[in-house]
Amino acid sequence: MAKTLKEAPITTASARSKLSTGEYARRLDADAAIWYRRGKRGGVWFARWRNHGAGANYLQAPVGPANDVNDKPADGLLTFTQAETQARQIIATARQEAKAAAAGPVLTIRLAVETYVAERDARDTRRKGRTVRSDAGQRLRRYVLGQDKRGKQEAVPAAPLASIGLHELKESDLLTWRKGLPEELKSSTEQRLINDLKAALNGAYAAHRERLDPTLPAIIKHGLKAEKVDSDDAAPLARDNQILSAAQVGIILAAARQIDTEGNWDGDLFRFVVVLAATGARFSQIARMKVGDVQRGQGRLMVPSSRKGRGGKIASTPHPVGNDVLDALLPATTGRGNDENLLERWRSKQVAGSIGWERAGRGSWQFASELQRPWQEIRKQAKMPAVIPYSLRHSSIVRGIRANLPIRLVAALHDTSVPMIERHYGRWIADGLEDMAAAAVVPLLPQEGSNIVQMHRGAE
Structure with missing residues (x-):
């Protein structure tokens, strides 16, 4: 087409009116053109382009009827400019489809x-x-x-x-x-x-x-970009009733110990809730902890990094804990190898031919839903009907903020980002900084009857 195409004056209605019946072209690129077909009752536009695949040498598709009266937009009639735009779109789409088909099955x-x-x-x-x-x-x-x-x-x-x-x-x-x-x-x-x-x-x-x-x-x-949310209507991630004091966390842990005993959990449930409260980590992180992650000599737990994000994280984060937490974990570490799962629970299976169940060995915690039923009993025992397991994470983050720890350190300890902390816990950041700011306040106005003497200003 690039060597043999003969172009004609078809860009204006006046020029087209002087043409006789027939087909006339205007090049769009080396392998494509927009064509004008003039008939006895008017003209029409169509696109034609080289077919680089199998079959015919050229392909063509209709564009629409031509406006041969003037060069202004009209309903149902296309000027040269309008027809050219549509022709380019048709050809581009066809080429994309041909390219996709030529490379194998169409990617949907x-x-x-x-x-x-x-x-x-x-x-x-x-x-x-x-x-x-x-x-x-x-x-x-x-x-x-x-x-x-x-x-x-x-x-x-x-x-x-x-x-x-x-x-x-x-x-x-x-x-x-x-x-x-x-x-x-x-x-x-x-x-x-x-x-x-x-x-x-x-x-x-x-x-x-x-x-x-x-x-x-x-x-x-x-x-697929995230929609903007009106800040006046946005619900905070951590609500007031999910931020627990140290005393309330103690009540939750006491309730967990009680439910553990009554349900014959052998300490498995209690220990899991203790680590949730002590670290503020997510269920999935705690479930992957190993015996070797309890470092009693350093007074800390090594919490595996979450699998969120694209990688590039350190393998685990050290989280300081008290001796009370380390003592609670002693039964889970004594006599066990460092590579074994730290927190496990009993698995049960139904006895053949009956409705009874029996223990079938121990295994690691797998799903957060495994906490759902015992947690209902824990919060009922603690008389905190609204508290959720994630409250322990919220509370741990806010505890660090109220202790005036650097926000970057709070974020690192909880395997999250500084912007996330600032976005969802900004109120508690402001509360914590208010006390520091108040300590920096000094009197500015002189007291009446004082001996302050105003200094003379120099010549202006």
């Missing part, structure tokens, strides 16, 4: 998400030592991929987004999907879902960027 949102889910399921299976389905996989199946009926759960159809190819993905596609999410979905769950989808799409682009448009990361970024 479904394929990207399924690959990501498989990776997450495999990772969680390795970590837990048994076949499991990841939380990310469950969310994405329910709200993107769709899922069949399972037990009491109804079948869920796939989202329209799943069938869209990555090469044709638009920001509006992602925004439409977000608007279609259930209104009753918790904001935290929705954000995790969005983060999972973003990771899946970015992972697909990283693996196949030679097949995809370079603008795809920007489309993903803006289509």
Whole structure:
């Protein structure tokens, strides 16, 4: 086309009026052109471009009827400028589709998400030592991929987004999907879902960027960016009733010991709650602690780093604790190897042919839900119906802030970031700094009847 195409004056209505019946072209690039076909009753626009795949040498597609009256926009009629813009879009889309198809099966949102889910399921299976389905996989199946009926759960159809190819993905596609999410979905769950989808799409682009448009990361970024929340309506992460005093933490621990004894936990439940309170760490971190992480000589516990983020973290964080905590952990460390799991619990199985259960060995804690039932009993015993396990983490962070520890140190001890601490615990930071600021206040105004003599000012 670059060597043989003969261009014609078709850019204005006046120029086109002088043409006879036939087809006339205007080059768009070396392999594409916009064409004008003049007929007895008017003209039409169409695009034609070289086909680099198998089949015909050229492909073409209609653009629309031409405005041969003037060069102003009109309903249903296209000026040369309008037709050129649409033709370029048609050709660009066709080329993207051809490029995607030529490199193998078309990469769809479904394929990207399924690959990501498989990776997450495999990772969680390795970590837990048994076949499991990841939380990310469950969310994405329910709200993107769709899922069949399972037990009491109804079948869920796939989202329209799943069938869209990555090469044709638009920001509006992602925004439409977000608007279609259930209104009753918790904001935290929705954000995790969005983060999972973003990771899946970015992972697909990283693996196949030679097949995809370079603008795809920007489309993903803006289509799935976190929504701004009105600060007046934002709910704080740590509410007042979840910040416990040292005395209240003591009541929780006493209740945990009582429930442990009554439920024949053999100290397993009590020790887990003790470490939760002493470190403010997350369930998943504590569940991975080893016997060697109890360093009695240094008066500290080594808490494994969380698996949140992209890596680059230190393996564990030292957290100073008192002798009372170390004494409570003695039964879990005495006579055991450093590489064994620190905190374990009894596992039970149903006795064959009966409704009874019997102990079937010990194993590590696996899911935060394992605390749900005993925690109900703990807070009932403590007469704190609103307290949740995460209260112990909130309280540990606020304790550090009130002790005027550097915010960076508080963040490091709790495996989080300074911006996260400032965003969610800003009120307690301000309260702690107020006492320090008050100590720096000095009298500024002179007292009446004092011997203060005003100094003469020099010549101005």
